[in-house]
Amino acid sequence: AQKVTQAQTEISVVEKEDVTLDCVYETRDTTYYLFWYKQPPSGELVFLIRRNSFDEQNEISGRYSWNFQKSTSSFNFTITASQVVDSAVYFCALSERVYNQGGKLIFGQGTELSVKP
């Protein structure tokens, strides 16, 4: 069965610290996609990244970076030099590529990040 585990329920850091959010997934499929979303206090989920299972290159976007390791079934997210505006709940999600069926995303429980000034 597909599953996404975000073991860190809450993380609190001081501004300018680096922080890594962990995501571990389980799937039987060889083709799948992984996502990260940010949910600020307003409630709307904001899409951050989508990565397919064949692309293990790390990705960097500004202060955000993602480390995908198939060998450990992990897709971790690092925020460098955190800022107060990074405070939010972050969700990792998994989708299998299943033809002719809906693209169901399986979400982890989320990690609440609090960045203090």
Add this chain to the structure above:
Amino acid sequence: DGGITQSPKYLFRKEGQNVTLSCEQNLNHDAMYWYRQDPGQGLRLIYYSQIVNDFQKGDIAEGYSVSREKKESFPLTVTSAQKNPTAFYLCASSIASGSYEQYFGPGTRLTVT
């Protein structure tokens, strides 16, 4: 501006009443989704629609109903059969079903007393 709108942001109902949550998108996306979020939890899929006039049950469809008569619209009805309807409801859409990223609306917080 392209996006997804959900209305209203806050909704209050008495137990035993059906209530319909609105979701509209102008992104020209084929697929639309409804999720439920409870405090401190991830999102759970209620219903999804791959194309107009078609929809499938998600993981927690009991007590809910949907329709997809227009590409832009995917309203969700929370019926009186839903045992614990108080929750945050999020609508999303994607360009097609499959493994494309989903874009979310601002959500509707429903409180039933």
